[in-house]
Amino acid sequence: MLSKISSGATFGLESISVDVEVDVSRGNLPKFNIVGLPDKAVEESKERVRSAIKNSGAKMPVSRITVNLAPADLPKEGPAYDLPIAVGLLIASEQLKGDFSDSFFLGELSLDGSLRHTNGVLPQVQLAKNHGFKKVFVPAVNGPEAAIIPGIEIVPVNCLLDLYYHLLGDKLIPSYQQGNLENLFSNDVMSDYDLSRIRGQEQAKRAIEIAAAGGHNIFFSGPPGAGKTLLARTIPTILPRLTLEEALEVTKVYSVSGLLSQKQAIVKIRPFRAPHHTTSHVGLVGGGVNPKPGEISLAHRGVLFLDEFPEFPRQVLEAMRQPLEDGIIQVSRAKGTVAFPAKFMLIAASNPCPCGFLGDETRECTCLPTAISRYQKKISGPILDRIDLILEVPAVKVEKLTNTEEGIKVEDSKTVAKRVQNARDKQVKRFSDSGIFSNAEMRIKEIEKFCQLSNDVLNLMRQAVSQLRLSARSYYRTLKVARTITDLSESEEIQLSHVAEALQYRPKIEF
Ligand SMILES: Nc1ncnc2c1ncn2[C@@H]1O[C@H](COP(=O)(O)OP(=O)(O)O)[C@@H](O)[C@H]1O
Numbered sequence: 001m002l003s004k005i006s007s008g009a010t011f012g013l014e015s016i017s018v019d020v021e022v023d024v025s026r027g028n029l030p031k032f033n034i035v036g037l038p039d040k041a042v043e044e045s046k047e048r049v050r051s052a053i054k055n056s057g058a059k060m061p062v063s064r065i066t067v068n069l070a071p072a073d074l075p076k077e078g079p080a081y082d083l084p085i086a087v088g089l090l091i092a093s094e095q096l097k098g099d100f101s102d103s104f105f106l107g108e109l110s111l112d113g114s115l116r117h118t119n120g121v122l123p124q125v126q127l128a129k130n131h132g133f134k135k136v137f138v139p140a141v142n143g144p145e146a147a148i149i150p151g152i153e154i155v156p157v158n159c160l161l162d163l164y165y166h167l168l169g170d171k172l173i174p175s176y177q178q179g180n181l182e183n184l185f186s187n188d189v190m191s192d193y194d195l196s197r198i199r200g201q202e203q204a205k206r207a208i209e210i211a212a213a214g215g216h217n218i219f220f221s222g223p224p225g226a227g228k229t230l231l232a233r234t235i236p237t238i239l240p241r242l243t244l245e246e247a248l249e250v251t252k253v254y255s256v257s258g259l260l261s262q263k264q265a266i267v268k269i270r271p272f273r274a275p276h277h278t279t280s281h282v283g284l285v286g287g288g289v290n291p292k293p294g295e296i297s298l299a300h301r302g303v304l305f306l307d308e309f310p311e312f313p314r315q316v317l318e319a320m321r322q323p324l325e326d327g328i329i330q331v332s333r334a335k336g337t338v339a340f341p342a343k344f345m346l347i348a349a350s351n352p353c354p355c356g357f358l359g360d361e362t363r364e365c366t367c368l369p370t371a372i373s374r375y376q377k378k379i380s381g382p383i384l385d386r387i388d389l390i391l392e393v394p395a396v397k398v399e400k401l402t403n404t405e406e407g408i409k410v411e412d413s414k415t416v417a418k419r420v421q422n423a424r425d426k427q428v429k430r431f432s433d434s435g436i437f438s439n440a441e442m443r444i445k446e447i448e449k450f451c452q453l454s455n456d457v458l459n460l461m462r463q464a465v466s467q468l469r470l471s472a473r474s475y476y477r478t479l480k481v482a483r484t485i486t487d488l489s490e491s492e493e494i495q496l497s498h499v500a501e502a503l504q505y506r507p508k509i510e511f
């Protein structure tokens with residue numbers, strides 16, 4: 001007999017529906033074949049399904065079994081087809097009866113018939129919903145993750161035997177109910193860092209506040225020990241909350257990367273990724289035989305912190321040009337390309353030269369001019385052009401470091417986070433119909449609409465373009481930063497002082 005069960009495959013972040021057809025023909029020599037471009041893990045499904053069926057008390061048919069995963073020309077990977085294959089087999093061998101055409105199945109089986117945590121459940125449930133399925137059967141441990149998608153029934157399966165009784169109608173598994181998701185997100189990050197612990201560096205602190213509010217990129221340059229790494233690591237304490245839509249995007253990336261656990265079904269706080277410069281190219285930008293997201297996609301809607309920026313291979317820095325502009329990364333593979341989202345806030349930190357003391361007031365730089373220029377050339381113009389806030393972080397004066405006098409009020413992260421959240425709320429509201437969430441994401445269309453300048457402000461901008469030799473790209477980036485500075489203030493309209501402040505963060509450093 002022949003059976004057909006619905007399941008899905010994930011490519012990059014996209015899901016494609018897959019029909020699992022199982023044919024059991026009696027009277028032939030016993031054989032178990034899987035066709036339809038299975039990879040090794042799918043191929044090994046045979047052994048898992050065989051044991052799981054036996055250990056659940058059902059019969060493994062002694063006949064010729066053919067499993068076809070259609071469409072046949074699409075490569076299938078991973079163990080998520082175990083469950084649909086097992087259910088298909090039970091139907092084809094007439095141990096189960098019924099119409100399951102409104103149901104979607106996925107999950108990896110253990111030999112004892114229990115279901116294991118499976119990667120990429122979230123995008124698959126989304127696919128099932130989009131294709132009009134009524135129910136999705138997922139491993140019980142993936143229940144919370146699956147239930148994030150509203151409007152489709154999620155049945156959490158502990159083991160094949162439970163599912164068998166459920167499908168027979170003997171003992172139903174209650175479907176999974178998710179609580180209210182909106183309340184999940186908070187920006188109370190447990191952290192050892194706090195803005196109040198950073199002495200001095202007022203300008204840099206202001207810059208990270210602006211960056212966090214509008215999702216802008218920052219480049220810090222300064223001598224060793226100035227506090228660049230400290231500043232960057234403090235950013236998560238002031239970031240705005242994720243919106244539900246953003247959280248879903250991030251969770252999809254983590255779901256296909258296998259980084260979600262039962263405890264963390266949905267990513268609740270903005271990611272902060274700080275890969276080392278020795279991380280491989282694939283690890284950073286994504287790729288591989290079965291393409292997986294790299295660090296820049298794991299930082300989607302969060303922060304990508306590249307410390308010691310010029311130490312990263314030039315190839316990696318160049319590969320970031322497209323995502324810095326478009327928010328996605330195209331990863332090429334044997335058959336076409338896969339796109340992963342990569343809308344991140346880039347925080348780059350660098351010493352001004354190999355020894356680190358170029359331009360320092362207290363210490364002499366010992367680098368040869370050629371070494372300095374070689375070092376600085378690593379950060380190419382095109383990359384710098386894509387950074388919104390560029391600033392020098394000088395060493396903190398000893399007096400400031402040791403100053404513990406009362407009366408000097410230093411704001412803590414909580415206070416700043418409130419302002420940031422307030423500014424971000426204005427943006428989310430402003431862009432509610434445009435599919436974007438922050439000022440940094442504005443396209444020309446939105447810039448023209450939301451960054452209108454009065455005549456005297458426009459004059460200042462004109463002067464700046466010629467004096468600072470701003471490119472068209474930096475011009476627009478400055479406008480976006482000015483918009484964020486306005487959002488942090490009480491004002492609705494962009495004022496002269498806002499543009500003037502935004503212009504301060506354009507490069508004085510010539511690279
Ligand atoms: N402005 C500062 N306020 C308080 N501590 C600081 C400051 N700058 C540096 N430090 C201390 O010095 C250490 C080294 O700073 P770090 O951020 O690693 O410097 P950089 O990355 O610029 O070389 C930090 O862990 C911190 O303890």
Ligand SMILES: [Mg+2]
Binds near residue numbers: 225229307349
């Ligand atoms: Mg450092």
